[in-house]
Amino acid sequence: MGTLVLLSGGMDSAVAAAWAKRTLPPPYHALSVDYGSIHNERELSCARKIADLLGMEWHQASVVLPHGMASGLLKGHEWSQRLAEGEHARERGLPVSFVPARNAILLSLAAGLAYSLSLRHIVGGMHPGDNFGYPDCRQQFLQSMERALQLALDEYPLQFHFPYHTLLQGEGDAVEAKATVIRLAQHMDVLPLLKYTHTCYQGQYPPCGQCAACQLRAKAFERAGIADPLLTG
Template identity: 40%
Template structure:
């Protein structure tokens, strides 16, 4: 697992780009670090489908080739608020110490994402995977933790018979630190077109946990959210 440093190290990388704040920051982190960068976006039946358009816009603006891969099994499984329209995403942030997983947890999502990303990387001769997970997030998703990614990196390397390095530059960062990193790598303009809201609302609903976590990070960093600024300045916010 790599630190959030942005020194150039060369190599070819594939970024898992959802269109959200964290993955957009990671895309620009990767552009500073690697010689060649591509992006992969997964259509997994998410209810906040506006993020797919956001990812496409962000990749195009960055001049990065984007691969869009469909994965409909999560939608068929249901049982979580991101793919099951019968469930509403939880509102508000959980209290510190609350170990219960929120209903936005999609079991195995990042495991599957990185496995498909590694398969694509193998075909494209890309040796590095970059993903915007962070174990400091309030949610505590088990597939966002450092030991999970370390084990998966080993499994992918063995299963593909090729060294695959998994980078999670945000792993130990707070949301405020992630905002500061975005500023350092030049990602703030791109964040004006990113999407975080679990309800798919533009402007952000401000009520779901994802919106509140994002807003708190920008507030603590003392930086105005470029998405909020854009929605204020553009009546249609498109």
């Protein structure tokens, strides 16, 4: 038994972690991974704080991705400027914020740690992929990863949980999907937790307010009719 949450330090995984504590059995652990993104440093300090507030034991991992991995989220990549300019730019049909196979990497690390700690449940804040155009958030991929990792661990009975897949069912646009996360936080009475989440692609605190992620967060709070605790202090 026991539960491991993939905790990035963003809103989606923070609220998913709060959901996990209400829904799944203890003990509770959280895993945060530095994969070399522009915003990892700020995100990781947020993740540590959120895990602390939720009473989860925090684990950190670092992955050095090969030079040449193409994503505007990664330090030093030429696409990062396109994210900074606030456009939802695409490359080969996918957003420039897409990190190739990121969720395959993160879920593999989580499965290995869960196995080592004898935890059965793994929770992620992934949305149904089509809201954001990330194929490694789609249900078919996530279910396949669950099965692949059970096999990798000699039929260890891992169970994956993605609360937004149930709540959103692939419907709605990206703003509505984020607004749903905010409403869930309000429903669970954990809105203050969002004060400690990080969203800005630039890794800035206070957030830049200009990048695509900052703009999406602002629109989502507006849609939900709730003030952002990060900005209101």
